[in-house]
Amino acid sequence: MKVGILGTGGVGRALAEGFAATGHDVVIGTRDVAGLLARIEPDQMGRPPFSAWSSEHPEMRVASFGEAGAHGDLLVNATLGSGSIDALRAAGAGDIDARIVIDASNALDFSGGSASLFVGLNDSLAERIQRAFPAARVVKAWNTMTAALMTNPDLIAGGDHSIPICGDDEDARREVARLLEEFGWRDVVDLGDLTAARAMEAYVLLWLRLYSTFDTPMVNVKVMR
Amino acid sequence: MKVGILGTGGVGRALAEGFAATGHDVVIGTRDVAGLLARIEPDQMGRPPFSAWSSEHPEMRVASFGEAGAHGDLLVNATLGSGSIDALRAAGAGDIDARIVIDASNALDFSGGSASLFVGLNDSLAERIQRAFPAARVVKAWNTMTAALMTNPDLIAGGDHSIPICGDDEDARREVARLLEEFGWRDVVDLGDLTAARAMEAYVLLWLRLYSTFDTPMVNVKVMR
Numbered sequence: 280m281k282v283g284i285l286g287t288g289g290v291g292r293a294l295a296e297g298f299a300a301t302g303h304d305v306v307i308g309t310r311d312v313a314g315l316l317a318r319i320e321p322d323q324m325g326r327p328p329f330s331a332w333s334s335e336h337p338e339m340r341v342a343s344f345g346e347a348g349a350h351g352d353l354l355v356n357a358t359l360g361s362g363s364i365d366a367l368r369a370a371g372a373g374d375i376d377a378r379i380v381i382d383a384s385n386a387l388d389f390s391g392g393s394a395s396l397f398v399g400l401n402d403s404l405a406e407r408i409q410r411a412f413p414a415a416r417v418v419k420a421w422n423t424m425t426a427a428l429m430t431n432p433d434l435i436a437g438g439d440h441s442i443p444i445c446g447d448d449e450d451a452r453r454e455v456a457r458l459l460e461e462f463g464w465r466d467v468v469d470l471g472d473l474t475a476a477r478a479m480e481a482y483v484l485l486w487l488r489l490y491s492t493f494d495t496p497m498v499n500v501k502v503m504r
Numbered sequence: 505m506k507v508g509i510l511g512t513g514g515v516g517r518a519l520a521e522g523f524a525a526t527g528h529d530v531v532i533g534t535r536d537v538a539g540l541l542a543r544i545e546p547d548q549m550g551r552p553p554f555s556a557w558s559s560e561h562p563e564m565r566v567a568s569f570g571e572a573g574a575h576g577d578l579l580v581n582a583t584l585g586s587g588s589i590d591a592l593r594a595a596g597a598g599d600i601d602a603r604i605v606i607d608a609s610n611a612l613d614f615s616g617g618s619a620s621l622f623v624g625l626n627d628s629l630a631e632r633i634q635r636a637f638p639a640a641r642v643v644k645a646w647n648t649m650t651a652a653l654m655t656n657p658d659l660i661a662g663g664d665h666s667i668p669i670c671g672d673d674e675d676a677r678r679e680v681a682r683l684l685e686e687f688g689w690r691d692v693v694d695l696g697d698l699t700a701a702r703a704m705e706a707y708v709l710l711w712l713r714l715y716s717t718f719d720t721p722m723v724n725v726k727v728m729r
Contacts, residue, residue, distance in 0.1 A: 391626040393699060400620040400709065436728035443710075470713045474618060478709040484625065485668075485703040488695045493729050500725035503661035504718050 283308055283351025285344055285366045287315060287329045288322065289426040290383055291357035295339050297430025301461055306340045308347025308370055316341070344369035353379050354415075360384045360404050361397065364411050373412030379451050382408055383421035383429070386480050394484050398477075405476035409447065418446035418455045419476040423486060425496035430462040440501040441466040443482075445475035468502055508533055508576025510569055510591045512540060512554045513547065514651040515608055516582035520564050522655025526686055531565045533572025533595055541566070569594035578604050579640075585611045585629050586622065589636050598637030604676045607633055608646035608654070611705050619709050623702075630701035634672065643671035643680045644701040648711060650721035655687040665726040666691040668707075670700035693727055 282298045284291050285308045298305045309315045318328045348370025358366040363384050372380050386404040388397040405419040421429045432438040442464050446452045456467040489498045507523045509516050510533045523530045534540050543553045573595025583591040588609050611629040613622040630644040646654045657663040667689050671677045681692040714723045
């Protein structure tokens, strides 16, 4: 499958590696390709600069949001939540009818001193994206965990944990569930329509506390019933 | 231990049964004892009236909030979130220095058409309670699951799932963790100070979606790391 991944941070890199490793044809999109590749200092999160990652992954094409968007039969939003709609617009997210857009981003807002959501609780980033690009089929996935686990669930607990998804289009959810199963996910929890993204985005506040409690981002939950 | 449980809904009843079954001396508090016992219709949630439950549990003393508060070496807030501070005030929650108050309530607000929190995300019901009763040692627990599981984790997945707690007083958290272990909890996740209640209360939005997805409230998560 041709995959356009928007965002070159930890999530974009991890997803690009995961998709490429399972045989998909990936283009990673960014706002300013030349500027990104020129940077040699670690990013804000202390990760090696993208240029270092890129030279280790010469097979991964880096391009503008527009080119990544034109390339992808599937788009993945791995940008910062605050810039997601602009990035998706630059990528032409709504230009191809019924294209699946997986939204892996979060609506985190730390301006109040602790983690909050800039969308509140009666809305979600995923729903905002769906409203901005009504022709796309938005599926929320991957936002509930650290980048390393997204396409490698086996890295903790032998892969025995859960990933929730939601979206208004049932076929799209089914396709994304199949894709996740390709990555090794054994418990994809389909929460139904896109309003569940409110809960998935709010859950991240708990995940952040689990991260600090266990002093590792390699933590997730398994739904027990 | 002498336990004062505030609230006669599903949570109050389940916790009263659980504490009594493990040998604790329970008084259940309510605003209006005579009014409560006079009701013969099912409550808003379709549960049998309290009077029916009470006649099946004659060993459980029902009293005013004030009497339950005076009785308890430990207080448990199982009232509706919107009425919790009033109930705790009536129970004298702050009158005994360093008494543990377990807050099992939620700040749910359905007025916006979907589940939200009336405390927002930069505050929590538990922190409001702590601020209202600074002499008490507030520990948040139990709000993340259905009443039936609170003192009976074995009812699903052989008890193999998690319960988060938090509170500003480390000794109080440790005491509550021990109490939960008496009830059969094998994975008490101590999230640290009371600001974690923001995350625990926000998580309930995900729990509500899991409830509707699996069409049963008998669902919880296990923290995998």
